[in-house]
Amino acid sequence: MIHLSFDKGTLLLRGEVGTPYGKWDPRVGCYRIKGLHYRDVLSYFEESGLPYRDEVPNPPPSETLKDNVKLRTYQNEALTRWQHAGNRGTLVLPTAAGKTYIALKAINLLKTQTLIVVPTLDLLDQWRKRVTDCLGVEAGVVGGGDFELRMITVSTYDSAYLQAEVLGNRFMFLVFDEVHHLASQSYMLIGEMYVAPYRMGLTATYERDDQRHAVLPNIVGDLVYAANVEELAGEHLSPYTHEKIYVELTPEEQLLYDDEMRVFSGYLKEKGIVLKSVVDFHRFIMLTGRDKRAREALLARNRALKVALNSEAKLNLLARQLALHRNEKTLVFTLHNDLVYKISRRFLMPAVTYQTPKAERREILENFRTGDYRAIVTSQVLDEGVDVPDASVGFMLSGTGSTREYVQRLGRLLRKVQGKQAKLVEIVSKETMEVRMSRRRIRKTGREA
């Protein structure tokens, strides 16, 4: 008799037969198969008419789900396409387009043990609330110190990865929120070690700069539906404007910036190094591990960039802008935490960083939702997911050159509220390397300021 069992994120096949999926494992003397192929292996046995014993699934107890989800037309269409693809695949929708609801509807249709994988603890909280609201059951939580399995469980990518050995056979449906994370070298093992036959990926930003999104079709399924901001803006998302304001460095900052840049470019020139691409830059970073002067040059460049990103002039401009938008709910984004605290101190504005205590962070976000607080300043922690329905003005004081970050930050402002006109203001230091970073992040969004 063929006997299929789960062993620490893989399947073990005992019996007198192989499959097209497994590999002979001499260490244990039987075939070993990736968890990912669970469904394929079963259908191979079915179609071959081979009797087998399947000891793989070990799901948490079933619960009865309610159905409080109403989908909009485009959400329905996305869901249908996903079903037609065999309950697998990725849906690309802009932030605020209601990806969560599509997934919740899918859970309701499949009525099977489901693990929802999310990148941050804030999102974990948010999904848990949604599960209770829309499905009428409490969600289990794995991550942030919790470990409770239920029919519907929410986990962080980190925990899902680290616990793959014990969680891999507990769920039959995987939902990956912000699925672009799954493509990373290590997280992709979640896709390979879990046996769940049904999989759904959700994201607003499918493509990765490192092109690794190419691995997603294999572990989640194909890209089955995509709609971008421009298609949905107005009807389903708030209309928005984008504005870029240039500021001049203060005279002292300009001196400092020029000095540091001289050190940097002096070194490059001397060594004949040209930094054109990400690869070039990476090679240069590697060099700094060996060459002390290269490291000094890099540090000088970083200090210069910091001057540009954190310029006093930006704060002064922000002061004027805040005065203009007193009645709007406002988010201020920066790249570094230093600047977050500087702004928080100067404008007495609530700050959220990875250092903010968990309880305080919840309280701040809650007060922002209710409108008691009208502004939050944050670095990168709120880039993804956190739901602040009526935030309408965003100030981007600094950021990386990544399009993803830009789209995500923009997404914080776009959730549809009747009559809302969203506005994202980028503040950039004139004639510094920040100009190029800013230009880089806006490409591919379908709009140039």
Place this chain on the structure above:
Amino acid sequence: MLPSELLAVWKRKGVIWPRYAQLSEDNLRVVQDLIEIYRDHVGEKKSVLNKLTGEIEDVGYDYRFIRGLSYLLDRRCRFRCSDALAAVDLRRKIYQKAAEAGLPTTPEQRQQIIEAVASEVKVNAETVDEFFYADLDTELVLEEFNPLSPVELIQEYNLSLTQTLLFESTEVRFTSSGNWQRLFYSLKRLGLIYEASEDRGFWVKVDGPASLFKLMRRYGTSMAKLLPVIVSNQTWTVEAKILWKYTNEVCDFKIESWKHQALLKKSEPTTQSFDSAVEEDFAARFQALKSEWVLRREPQPVLAGTRVIIPDFSLERDGVTVYVEIVGFWTVEYLLRKIEKLKKVDADMLVLVDKNLACEKLADLGKHARLNVIYYQGKIPLVPILHHLEQAFREVKIKQVTLVKDLPVVFTEPVVSYEEFAARIGVSSEAVKAALGEKPPQDYLLMVNGMVRKDVLEQIHKKMEEQMNQKGKFHLADAVRTIEAEGVENATGALEILGYRVIWHGINSEEAEVVKA
């Protein structure tokens, strides 16, 4: 273990090794300075520590070295937040006031709000500003520091550095002089898979279940956790394949005890004892018998295919080894699995099973009672064990005697020592003696410790007799010359085999006399 950005390595031609900090005077001095910074700044903010350690970095040391050391020192510190709750409460008040009044966009507006909060909590405005973010990491105050010596810190750094490199490993291979029980226990607990083999020592190759499908670093962290246990032994070698993420190439890594022992921290010998009272009692009673069998605890693992069994004891006598495994709580299925595994072992192993520790009803124990399993109740009985030992010894001897007898060997040497010959073919000398006694080679004569070719013997005898008759006395030096002249190398050994005895008059061999024994 250090943050991966502090991993400092050398890499050349597919070989990678950590940039170990040597125990040089220079290094010891800078490490001493760092330790003193921490020791002397108890009561100061972390930002002060950061600034001071940063200055050392600027003097020209590898920043990864200094930061790595600081990272390890931070872990020996207790930091206190001057008052975390107060800071959070204070911020809430400030945020609320600012929300009511509208965010301040001028210094004057800001000052008004701060003062309003100050008067509410009854402190002055400066204090409010000071405690606004008193709970930030850099504002934490060093409360307690647990110091260590510079040598210890460097060794800890080197060990951590190695572990950080092993995070990137796809497989680890090691050999070690002991601690096997703990090593295999850790292996299993960490969800790793091993393959054991013997190749000038006992080697264990480690990776994880999914390593079968592709090279992956997933098990690196777990494998790194084995390192402290391995390097705590007298001798060891650790090899690894490192998948270097920056260049995506696989590099070799190797460290050995004779070279790296002094550089790496040795952890305290484990206090966890695997010996149960039952085992201790058995060992004590067995040793009290003063039998010829030597009892050894935690012997080298025994290979069962590519798996291993680590018996609790080995009992050894004259090249014969019997292993003893004492089973704790058990089920019939467990026992059967165990016996199945034992079948693959090319070794004699006794399994001792306490009937009282059965985890199920034993109605049909009888049919599982097999060779090599001794059931008992309460105390481990010595009699059946001794019985087994005797039988094993006899059997092994018989086997060896047959082996020697069937050996297609033609002797040509003038003298053959039983012991040397036995060692050469891996049996006991008694077996050789017995076998040759039963079937002596034609041209040889058997003596107590060996055999001598008949013609050689005759020659030697003849010459020795001649000389003895001439001189009356026969000195050792002469005898040696006589014997060596016949092509026998070990002359004194041959004398013994030929049935002579040496009487010493002092230490001079010219004086020593040879007589018939």
